[in-house]
Amino acid sequence: MTQKLELSQITRLYNAAVQQQLRAYMTQWGMDSQEELDLFNARKVNALLTLFWQYYRGAKGAKQKQMALNYDWSALLDEESKAFSNNAKLSRVRRMQMHAVLTKQRVLLDCFAWFGGIRMRAKHGA
Numbered sequence: 001m002t003q004k005l006e007l008s009q010i011t012r013l014y015n016a017a018v019q020q021q022l023r024a025y026m027t028q029w030g031m032d033s034q035e036e037l038d039l040f041n042a043r044k045v046n047a048l049l050t051l052f053w054q055y056y057r058g059a060k061g062a063k064q065k066q067m068a069l070n071y072d073w074s075a076l077l078d079e080e081s082k083a084f085s086n087n088a089k090l091s092r093v094r095r096m097q098m099h100a101v102l103t104k105q106r107v108l109l110d111c112f113a114w115f116g117g118i119r120m121r122a123k124h125g126a
Contacts, residue, residue: 007055007071014051014076019044041084045098048076052101057113069109074102 026032026040052073059065074082084090085098093112100108 007067010051010055010071011076014048016076016078020078037080038084038087038089041081041087042090044077044081045085045090046094048073049094049097049101053113053116056109057116065106069101069104069106 023040026036052068055068055071056065059068077085085102086095090098096108097112099105100112
């Protein structure tokens with residue numbers, strides 16, 4: 001990313017209010033089957049993880065990483081999505097990442113970041 005990421009932007013970038021409004025409309029439109037709700041919650045959890053990784057991987061040094069980790073990421077998720085974050089319909093890796101973010105396990109997150117970097121270099125060449 002070319003622009004500097006500020007922790008103060010997280011709430012705006014995640015935009016939970018729009019997601020809540022969409023969830024309300026899903027019921028009105030008859031799109032509230034369990035399968036559709038699972039897809040919706042998976043999208044929310046994946047969006048949160050993507051946003052987290054943008055900040056965590058973009059951090060310059062240990063202090064900025066710790067600031068990203070100290071952010072209250074769980075406050076962005078509603079109870080339905082928090083419960084879904086441990087659902088088997090999410091990949092095991094995504095569940096482990098979400099757990100590490102919510103419990104602030106920096107060593108595990110650094111391992112994920114390291115493996116992710118290797119995977120990206122292997123996939124895209126470096």
